[in-house]
Amino acid sequence: MKFTEEHNAIRETIARFIDTEINPYADQWEADGIFPAHELFKKMGDLGLLGIAKPLEYGGMGLDYSYQIVFSEELGRIASGGVSMAIGVQTDMATPALARFGSDELRREFLAPAIAGDAVFSIAVSEPHAGSDVAAIKTTAKKDGDDYIINGTKMWITNSTQADYLCLLANTSDDKPHLNKSLIIVPTNTPGVSFSERLNKLGMRSSDTAQVFFDDVRVPQKNLIGEEGHGFIYQMLQFQEERLFAAAGGLKGMEDCINKTIEYTRERQ
Ligand SMILES: Cc1cc2nc3c(=O)[nH]c(=O)nc-3n(C[C@H](O)[C@H](O)[C@H](O)COP(=O)(O)OP(=O)(O)OC[C@H]3O[C@@H](n4cnc5c(N)ncnc54)[C@H](O)[C@@H]3O)c2cc1C
Incomplete structure (x- = not known):
């Protein structure tokens, strides 16, 4: 598909966020075996990044799934797979069924804080x-x-x-x-x-x-x-978003491997 100016604007926001708020700490979080999920998710929620394709009524941006793919792709820039996976759990693995099939009451109580970054x-x-x-x-x-x-x-x-x-x-x-x-x-x-x-x-x-x-x-x-009794079907549908997130999230990492390999082969005598 052809990405638009709007897709690129979201891509740049995410890239900037990763460069300033995530990658400088990635090695430390890998060593610690944990990252500060509440702190990081709140910052992402404030930028609207945890609800790109989620309904407007619950604080999401209400955009179509192509924007979520851009988000997933860009998370592949994170220098720690654990952090991008944890963010994906919040946006694409634990909340899609709630957003799609949850009652209004349930979505106000649980989805809205997930999108705002107030709940993990x-x-x-x-x-x-x-x-x-x-x-x-x-x-x-x-x-x-x-x-x-x-x-x-x-x-x-x-x-x-x-x-x-x-x-x-x-x-x-x-x-x-x-x-x-x-x-x-x-x-x-x-x-x-x-x-x-x-x-x-x-x-x-x-x-x-x-x-x-x-x-x-x-x-x-x-x-x-x-x-x-519909949980198995809901979960299989929810897995579709999980798999799309994982597939799109692998691209930047692979690109990075290729670029680093090219750089290395040019330096090596
Ligand atoms: C880092 C990490 C984070 C995770 N996070 C979560 C999470 O947040 N929530 C959650 O619910 N789960 C989570 N999981 C679990 C993950 O979903 C499971 O590991 C996955 O479903 C595979 O299950 P398993 O590990 O029991 O392997 P198994 O299902 O036992 O599979 C082992 C191997 O056998 C193969 N296999 C299985 N069945 C068949 C078959 N019928 N025919 C041929 N081959 C087969 C598989 O392809 C695999 O290679 C996580 C796992 C990891 C490693």
Whole structure:
């Protein structure tokens, strides 16, 4: 596609932001195994960068997805994959289903602060025995009065030790595996939510990744995104944005590798 002046303006804003607010600290955040998500997301929220393709009513820019692709591409300039992945979790992995299928009340309560950079989000799908095979998850959310009671374990959850909210995939019935799942927003300060130590990873070291444990966690049923039993479909749709984000985000990194290789071969005797 042909990019317009507007696309280029957003690209320049992001590039400037990365050069001044992220890349000077990237090595330190890699060494620390964590970056200050609340501080960084607030700065990005103030520039409108966390809601480029999100609805205007909740503080987004309401632009089409081509602008989000420009955003993802430009994040590839970040000298730490963990930071760009963590930003992508906030914008393209944990919030698309909420933006598309969440009730107005839910979007005001949870999406608006995510777009403003006032809240950090995680997506909680994977489990110790269920990665690619999402249908095999075992975490349950059982109805009790007006609440769900959640029990289970999630694995490899990005941003989780800093997150305010989780977009959780859980089994809400004993129906077939593709028909028994629901997406539910879980505030991390709810009693019964706990985290492992940060996982010591080979790569993406600057993003905090941990296991999350749910022990009789009670959340109101109004925190359900869309319809009960549609969670598997919603999550598969949400994965489409995750994959587009990841694909576009790889381009600048590859360009950088080529440029650095050319530079090196010219210097080397
Ligand atoms: C740094 C990092 C951050 C992450 N962040 C999150 C997060 O925020 N939220 C979240 O929910 N998850 C997260 N994940 C988990 C990620 O989504 C899973 O790692 C991924 O889904 C793969 O699952 P797995 O690791 O269990 O591998 P597996 O599913 O066990 O796959 C292992 C290998 O087997 C292959 N394989 C699997 N099934 C088949 C099959 N049927 N046929 C042929 N080959 C197959 C796979 O391609 C892969 O090569 C993260 C993971 C990492 C490493």
